[in-house]
Amino acid sequence: MTAEALAKVAADRPLPVPDAATGPYWEAARGERLVIPRCDDCGHYHFYPRTLCPQCSSPRLKWTQVSGSGTVYSFTIIHRAPSAAFATAVPYVVAAVKLAEGPHLMTNIVGAAPDAVRIGMPVKVVFQKFSGEITLPMFEPVETA
């Protein structure tokens, strides 16, 4: 399904409520940039955000812009919506994407028919605005020549 179709379900879609720990992520997304924490001490990237580096326990973490490139690590085509907010969107794809920098995240795959999504498919981030405050990073297949 398209990002536009997913956006139609925005009315009562459960949107994130940024907090002290995640504010910079959502602020960057609003500016169409994907950022994840990177450790100043060991250089390790991680996501979802923690307060200590999962590799070396350092608290010296910095939100760092990443390429937005990755591959589909796993996916599922949702046929049964979790709530009325998503009922008109089915079938849609929820995926785990492995970023080029290493960490995984959950997202929707847009810009492709659900049946065309495959594990290992190269994808890149796109941004879909849902409110003045919230823009969700989603991923679409990379055009291959």
Add this chain to the structure above:
Amino acid sequence: MANLRAAIAGIGESRVGRVPDRSALQLQTDAAQAALADAGLKISDIDGLLTTPVRVEHWNMPCGIVAHHLGVRAKYLSTVDIAGASGCGMIHQAAMAIGSGQCETVLCVAGQNLLTHSTRASAVKSMAEGGSAHSQFEVPYGPLVPSLYALVAQRHMHEYGTTPEQMAEVAVTLRRHASMNPNAHKRELITINDVLNSKKIASPLHILDCAIVSDGAAAAIVTSAERARDLKKKPVHLLGQGYGCRHSHIGDTELTTTGAVDAGAAAFKSAGLKPADMDFAQIYDCFTITVIVELEDLGFCKKGEGGHFVEGGRIGIGGELPVTTHGGLLSAGHPGLGGGFFHVLEAVRQLRGEAGERQVKDAGVALVHGNGGVISIHCTLILGGAAA
């Protein structure tokens, strides 16, 4: 870690399925009274109480609510919340409380009216938005609980060639077990084609790959091995236990290997036993793929071979390793956090030789495994009919 010299002396279940005439506390009371009768004990013999949170109502301090409701004068009480692993966790934590000398006889009880308290749709919505998915980084993308496990299943199929038919075989086998369990919620036999043709929920999972939603409660009484010897029923001993947790949410993990590796290894080590010693295994089965991944992680087969392992009747009663012989969350009943507790009760029945039509021959030692979150937090017990 040596075994804690504790034993399960009584078990009881409420009616399971659709039980609209009982509240959560009434269901728990029914289960507790059945367990007391089974052990030949009275409420006044109980001096410790463990329970879990319920989903359908907000209880501040659930253990206090339940202890007061039942009239238990507890020297020790606590609320155990390791999600679906809470049933196993309560047994071990009761054993620790008894082993420390804090109390002598602990009632563990959990359950609720998950099915009739609300609609199925609202249960699905509240579990999707308030349960296992990350509120900021997952819920906005519209996952429901089955879709989180579907990511595991899809990746497992990709890496190891596991098939929808193999997953379906888990559902078919557990339904056959439930058909022999008079208190099971769903008892009509199903076929592999029934599973594959059932409603698609989140590919590759169909509705018959998913746990059911039920009303019901379960209870067990844990006491010292010495005291258990003098009670009505043959004691079932806690021989070992382990815990594991490698992730909290599923979206940022490798998906196909879990903390069950650590929980299982620790449990076998503390019991001085190995997977091949188990006469049957009560594996947590919130989804069909869960059973396949956990059989691998617990060491019953190699990583990637779980799909093959569940084929050909191997996990059925009479097979090489009977799994979840009461019918599990897929068929016997799933009232939320108490769901995995029924796996413990069934192990006790089998080890006593009281499982009737579904009795596993010469059942002497069993593994019980619970998991919570999205295959996130794990607790494994090894139980035996004789003290180690």
